[in-house]
Amino acid sequence: MAGERITKGLPEGAARRAARILRVGASYDFDFVVGRRLPLRGRGRMEPEAIGRRLRLSFEELGPNFVELGRFVSARGDLLPPGVVGELRRARPVVEPLTPESVRGVVEEELGGPLERLFPEFEETPVRSGVATQSHRAVLPGDRPALVVVDRPGLRPDLLAMRPVADVARRRLGERLPLDPTGIVADFAAHMNHRRDMYAAAQNARRLRELEGTGLRVPRSYRDYSTERVITFERPGVAAPDGGGYPEAGRALIRLALLEGYSLADLVPERIAVDADGVLWLADPTEMLTLDPERMRGVAEVLASARRGDADGVIRSLPATGASVPRETSELRRSLRGVLGSLGGPLWAENTLAETRDRSLEACRLGGVRLSGEVALMADSLVQAEALQRDPPAGDQPTGGERTGITAAAGAADDLVSRYRDPAYVASRTARGLAQPDAYADYPRQLHSLLNELKDGEIEVRFQHRGINELISKVDILANRLVLALLIAALVVGSSLLGVFNQSGLVLLGVNIFGLVGFVFAAVLGLALIVGIIRSGRL
Known part of the structure; x- marks a missing residue:
């Protein structure tokens, strides 16, 4: 049987999971992946909406980790058609909280002591239950309020089961798929492991505390009560936002993502708190995604070109964000011009970030652009922040551009462009580059090689006049x-x-x-x- 060949050699738990993936896939007409019938059992080719709906239902049946895989894939609107992406975004993981015994076992194993001695008070009911982590209120010795975030087990067996199925799908379908299933599963594994890394969460929290003007306070982590799987933060006096917390938090998170490259992978209201003084807190800063400064500089160039309505400038700037751009860009140029034309004008503030993201990703897909996964996830996080801003408690309904978050994003984009165009920044970046000794170490060898090629007549200079052939034809x-x-x-x-x-x-x-x-x-x-x-x- 095909299922036996796929699961052969896997650990027993992972083999059973892989076999279950195959059974669930077959029940939703995906058995053709392992060599059986064609899509929809010979009733014709699947439409994107049908594929997306069946994928979503199969992921929801397989469990939270697979739903999270679907949501991870749904960020790639630059590769997948809108029908598939829209269905996968509808998936919602049903996460059952860890049992008190499981939480106790993780905390005591990681921190090395009985739970009662570590925390005089520890609430068994979690504040937040996510796919990757779960958080609990607690009190440290000395009556210090704390928030304890623990890593949820159970991801590794699912990842082991996903990999052979993805390998078979890649071998069977090959070039017919818009993305590589094996590569997606590998990227998802790295993504989830980063989200569960509490050392990385502590470092990100420390860097965020050093930033100024973010509009959010970030708690300190207690090093003695933190490990790779458990992290403990100080907890503000109020653990839930008041009536005005959601819109302000949404704007702050949009600016934080666009200005500093920090975004949350699992943005839910339970992560936000407002203390007794009305100060807004990012009470649970775990599962933070980051974008390195060089790619942020590329994002700034893309935003600057988009602000001018310059489609060619956007195309030139995309590689700096980590994207791959095809050699032939006429279709991409046409699609980008359509997007920039429809999203601009006097009604630009009426657009939502979700609409802007979807139109932009579709233009990239039609033009053959493959974005960086980190940039695609950051765009998805911006839309989540917009949803947090747009859905405040009753009695505090923002209007106009404040509802969409586009004005906050536009202001942050202007600030980001100004930062990277600042002469002081350009000078300091140039000085840092010149100060690197590696920048000069290879120059003598390169110069010697160039002189030898000139001497041997191996240098060939070719001029490429872009557009000249089309002009000659006309x-x-x-x-x-x-x-x-x-x-x-x-x-x-x-x-x-x-x-x-x-x-x-x-x-x-x-x-x-x-x-x-x-x-x-x-x-x-x-x-x-x-x-x-x-x-x-x-x-």
């Missing part, structure tokens, strides 16, 4: 049409002269036969010329 067409028009004019004039002055020879309808033939021939050529011009769309 000039050639214009010249041919001009020559044809001159020929038609000559035939008309010559036929007229023959008809008027040549009275001898054959006569038809009172007109010299040679003059008549010339008129007919000129009319046919003229009609052909007119048809060609009309078909070119340049009349």
